[in-house]
Amino acid sequence: MATIIEMDEVSFSYGSDAAHALDGISLTVEEGAFVGxxxxxxxxxxxxxxxxxxAIPHHYTGxxxxxxxxxxxxxCDVTLTDISRTVGSVAQDIDAQMVASVVEDELLFGLENFGAPHDRIEERIDRALSTVGIRELRHREIATLSGGQKQKVAIAAILALEPRVLVLDEPTAALDPVSxxxxxxxxxxxxxxxxxTVVVIEQKVALLSAFCDRVLVMDRGRIALSGTPHEVFGNGERLRAIGVDSPRTARISNSLARAGLTARTEPCLDVDEAYGLIAEILSGARSAGARTASGPRRAGSPHAPARPHAEGAQPVLTFRDVGYTYPGGGASVTDLSLTVYPGELVGVVGQNGAGKTTLTKLLNGLLKPAAxxxxxxxxxxxxxxxxxxAAHVATLFQNPDRQICKNTVLDEVAFGLELTGVDPADARxxxxxxxxxxGLPATEAxxxxxxxxxxxxxxxxxxxxxxxxxxxxxPTSGLxxxxxxxxMETVRDMADHGCAVVMVCHDMEVVSDxxxxxxVMAxxxxxxRGPAGxxxxxxxxxxxxxxTPxxxxxxxxxLARGVSPAFAGITEVSDIVSTVKELMGRA
Structure with a gap:
């Protein structure tokens, strides 16, 4: 197919004294490709x-x-408007991309500015909203939407323009797993x-492995790896060294290969592939007459040890039959009951718009319960x-830019302590x-x-x-x-020292760990509510x-249902691998 994107030795720095953000990038993308x-x-x-x-070179200088x-x-030879007719982009900061106050107007803005035929505007708006599943939000004010809903509006607004190339910078960072x-x-x-042609920047490796036909791994301004998902995620150790995760199923298959339990060199990129591989390994072991084990495994994650709060401790947080409705008929929460003890780390999960952020605002007093x-x-x-x-509860909001106000990292981190009366020298x-x-730069803005x-x-x-x-x-959005x-190790350490942690999170792997x-909300x-596993x-x-679990x-x-009950209750990659070894009599 024809080439639609070609980069030739591209280097860019945001100033003459700044390091190269891109360092000699050469890249070719064929029309119709799906690149992660x-x-x-x-x-x-x-x-x-x-x-x-x-945006480079027409918006950012350097x-x-x-x-x-x-x-x-x-x-460099055409205007940004001309480029925008071909390339639709969804930026990382959704709020900075919004120009209208109502969802419908957000889509209309681009269509009218690009001169879309008036007799097709209604059709294109309806199709774009339907495509991302938000037709019911058409007349909602954008300010009343959740972060995930705003993300969908931004994508719909770009799709309505019918671009030839879509460039998306972490489009699912604020979305629940199903969304x-x-x-x-x-x-x-x-x-x-x-x-x-789709080029999508994303941290959710399971999605990249499932949908992309090509994956690029960047490191220090260069392309470190490029290939099919199977080729890239087969380099588990190198990816970890760079600071990139692999799908958990790839970790499992790579571990089984290192242990000599399979000759398969390609990683498993989804649950179906991993199930088939493990079933095949154990079926072969049984055929060879290997000893097999059975019986249930212990449930629970080693990252979630039993806490001492269960005996005699007083709860630090209690919700009793709490209800709240936003003025103007926005989303509401009803009959919320919850108890959290010192030292607990509680995950709150559910779809976008389930009421999770409202629960956190009720928790820190920003909203007062109506019931x-x-x-x-x-x-x-x-x-x-x-x-x-606030003397008892500290909050990390979904958008960090809404709680940063100082000129240096050191001043920012010390600011809250100083507000509570801590001596400035001690605070710093x-x-x-x-x-x-x-590992943050203390003197940087x-x-x-x-x-x-x-x-x-x-x-x-x-x-x-x-x-x-x-x-x-x-807390892990955009990381x-x-x-x-x-x-998360820091958060767990806080819990170990008695802090109660309530974490709204769409990354189910992090929640599970x-x-x-x-x-669970909807x-x-x-x-x-109960044990995560x-x-x-x-x-x-x-x-x-x-x-999505x-x-x-x-x-x-x-595996517990179809291969052996020994897999029941497992939540860790290492436990899957060790169970396979035990079932083969090689523990």
Missing amino acids: VIGPSGAGKSTLAACLSG ELFGSTVVAGRDT SRTVFETLADVNRRLGV GEVRIAGLDTRETPVSRI ERARRVIARF PFALSRGQRQMVALAGVVVMEPEVVVLDE DYRECMTV FAERIV DGRILG ELFADDALMARASV PQVVDLAGR
Whole structure:
């Protein structure tokens, strides 16, 4: 097929003294390709997207070398408007991309500015909204939407323009698992049916492996790996060294290959492939007369040890029959009941718009319940000023830019302590220790950092407060694998030291690895609460909440039903591998 994107030795820096964000990138993309881009924060992914969309050189200033040709035109030789007629882009910061106050007007803005025929505008709006599953939001005010719903609006607005190339920078960062897959299915449909070339930057490796025909791994401004998903994710150790995750099923198959249990060299990219591989291995072992084990395995994750709160401890957070409805008829929550003890790490999961963020705002006092009661450290939030609640609860919001206000990372992290009366010298010393733990540049301006690094700055500002309760709204959104592990190990350490953690998170692998128990929400209600492993294994509950269970939990359940009950209750990659070894009599 014809080449639609060609980059020739492209280097770019955001200033004459700045390091190269892109360093000698040469890349060819054929028309109709579906390309995924992954890499650690600061690898140059967003800069690559800016080159493809024409934002570089027409919006961002800096030093640019080499050429980027899209649909036969050098991006330096045509206007940004001309490029935009060919390339539709969805930026990482959705709020900065919105121009209208109502969803319908957001789609109309682009269509009218690009001179779409008036007799086709209604059809294109309806098709774009239907494609991403948000027809019911057509007349909603954008300010009332959740982060995930805004993401869908942005994608719909671009699809309505019918571009030849789509460039998306982490389009599912704020979406629940089912919605994330829906977005990729939408992109795949547009790619196959209309021939639109898709280039998508994404951290969710399972989605990339399932939908992309080519994956690029970026590191320090260069392309470190390029190939099919099977080729790229077969390099598990190199990816980990770069700071990139692999699908859990790929980890399993790679581990089985290293252990000499299979001759298969290609990784398993989904649960179906992993199930087939393990069933084949164990079937061959039985045929060869190997000893096999049976019986249930222990349930639960080693990342979620039993906490001492169960005996005698007083809860630090209590919701009793709580209800709230936004003015103007927005989303509401009803009959929320929840108890959290010191030292617990509780995950809150569910579809976009389920009420998870509303629950967090009720928790930290930003919203007052219309019905029922919320108590924090014994305080009724309806009768207690937010400033007093803040002495007990620290919150990391979904968008870190909304809580960053200082000129350096050190000043930002120390700011909260100083507001509570801590001596400035002591505040800065405590801030330096937390900054060092996160590996952040103390003297840099926060807004000069990548989205993932700004998220870590905001979290550092929460951690340094040493609160009794910490509320995390999508703490791993926009983070690379290494940053995600740094953040979550820090969060787990806070729980180990007695802090109660309530974490809203769409990454079910993270929730499975770190949450002691989960709260499952849908349509403003709590559908279930209990141990993470048990609830993730409840297929009916997961379907009602639009949650896709973690790959390992899904695989373990299928293996327990179809191969051996020894796989029941497993939530860890290492336990799947060790169980296979035990069943083969090779433990």
